[in-house]
Amino acid sequence: MSAAKYLTSTGISKVDSHQHFWKLSRGHYNWLKPELTVLYKDFLPNQLERELYVNEVSQTILLQAEESEEEIYFMLGIAEVNKFVAGVVGWVDMEASNVLEKLAHFGESKYFKGIRPMLQNIDDVNWILKDELTPIFEFMIKKQLTFDALIKDIHISNINILAQRHPDLSIVINHCAKPDLSKAPTDFWKNSLNNVAACENVYIKLSGLLTEAPQGPVNVDVIQPYFDHVMAVFGSDRIMWGSDWPVIKLNGDYDTWVSLTQSLLKNYSFEDKGKIWAGNAQKFYRLPAY
Structure with a gap:
């Protein structure tokens, strides 16, 4: 079963801008503990193909799941043999003396799109601003x-x-910066997004919200105020949809998130839907046409 190239029932073939694979035997997944029972197993391409086919997703961006440069080789190997993986975003040691050589090396692959340091796990919130x-x-x-x-x-x-x-650096905020969906959007979150959205080089991913919501079925009304604010400040040109599969399994599934997103976008134009479902991710990550 292939998710590549087909006409869709909606006319919009989707790009999943945020998904992961992992293989426990590789090790290094420091955050992945046995108590995360639903996630503590291998997640590989054949398990995702059904989700992509059913939900009319033609391309994905595969993101790092561990702080290891070795994982980049693992992900690039997957991209080489799975047509739906259009890009890879990895982790590199940004403080290593040879980091530029490493980036140049990985950049030789057409699939290598960029990097993701795990800033949420770094104690120093100002670390990313080091000279x-x-x-x-x-x-x-x-x-x-x-x-x-x-x-x-x-x-x-x-x-x-x-x-x-760095106004020419392409930046994308993951998971809407992980707001707490158990309560109404905070002024701090809203105002912070207001400010950063003024930078035209910053995009945001509509992803990861189910795992920030209270456990159990998530009604669209829970997500709506968060989406409304993101849409108001970023607009349809700088929002990209992502599943965060398989992490989404902690509180939902692929089909549910697609359905909820369709509800969020139901009153928007075909053009706006196309940008959020696919066009913005293709532009940001410089993906080949599917």
């Missing part, structure tokens, strides 16, 4: 590599500073 990292961002701009920001609301202001320092 020593400036040459890395300059190199990434030169090589047209992207920066995925795995953050929470306390990090948004620093992403704003980073985006202003």
